[in-house]
Amino acid sequence: EDQVTQSPEALRLQEGESSSLNCSYTVSGLRGLFWYRQDPGKGPEFLFTLYSAGEEKEKERLKATLTKKESFLHITAPKPEDSATYLCAVQIRNSQGGSEKLVFGKGTKLTVNP
Amino acid sequence: EPEVTQTPSHQVTQMGQEVILRCVPISNHLYFYWYRQILGQKVEFLVSFYNNEISEKSEIFDDQFSVERPDGSNFTLKIRSTKLEDSAMYFCASSPPRGRPLETQYFGPGTRLLVL
Numbered sequence: 001e002d003q004v005t006q007s008p009e010a011l012r013l014q015e016g017e018s019s020s021l022n023c024s025y026t027v028s029g030l031r032g033l034f035w036y037r038q039d040p041g042k043g044p045e046f047l048f049t050l051y052s053a054g055e056e057k058e059k060e061r062l063k064a065t066l067t068k069k070e071s072f073l074h075i076t077a078p079k080p081e082d083s084a085t086y087l088c089a090v091q092i093r094n095s096q097g098g099s100e101k102l103v104f105g106k107g108t109k110l111t112v113n114p
Numbered sequence: 115e116p117e118v119t120q121t122p123s124h125q126v127t128q129m130g131q132e133v134i135l136r137c138v139p140i141s142n143h144l145y146f147y148w149y150r151q152i153l154g155q156k157v158e159f160l161v162s163f164y165n166n167e168i169s170e171k172s173e174i175f176d177d178q179f180s181v182e183r184p185d186g187s188n189f190t191l192k193i194r195s196t197k198l199e200d201s202a203m204y205f206c207a208s209s210p211p212r213g214r215p216l217e218t219q220y221f222g223p224g225t226r227l228l229v230l
Contacts (some may be wrong), residue, residue: 002227034218043118043205044157065156087157100145100170101159 002027006105023088024070036087078112116140118222135191137206147207
């Protein structure tokens with residue numbers, strides 16, 4: 001069964017304290033991996049797409065990396081406004097060539113204290 | 115910046131009633147999706163829709179669910195006879211025409227459905 005596991009479930013940081021969030025996946029064939037940010041009561045907001053192992057993407061204080069089994073979201077010098085739940089999702093290859101659906105992890109709830 | 119919109123933002127209904135959740139995808143997008151998120155749980159795929167037909171659906175998407183694109187702008191999810199366990203946040207998403215290996219799915223703000 002295709003699975004996406006995120007760790008830790010929750011993370012508290014002080015403003016400026018850098019850290020990383022992990023997303024590990026066991027899927028039959030990966031088409032791509034997505035990172036989203038979700039604020040309470042809101043829809044997922046797109047951050048990054050990663051297609052192949054070794055790929056990296058950056059946006060402001062966030063940097064996403066991908067290996068064959070996991071992805072990391074690195075947060076450098078976070079600010080209180082970075083507080084949110086960060087979701088990882090994968091899109092999978094199937095026998096028909098590809099699946100449209102995203103399979104999500106449970107997310108990491110990040111709190112950045114001033 | 116174009117965005118996916120959803121109405122209503124909140125819906126309260128009685129068990130057994132029919133509900134229709136509405137979405138306006140981003141205007142040049144051709145692929146449409148519904149997902150749901152039960153409180154405290156993962157976002158789960160329900161259905162994808164392309165070229166006026168369902169392209170993929172999950173085992174959650176049983177006969178009580180249906181989707182429709184009644185005109186050029188709206189995309190709806192109908193739940194015929196709601197159950198208590200249908201209470202969740204329902205998200206609509208859309209993605210642009212294919213032209214790359216993968217296209218990003220952009221999500222709406224959600225409709226919070228509460229079945230009493």
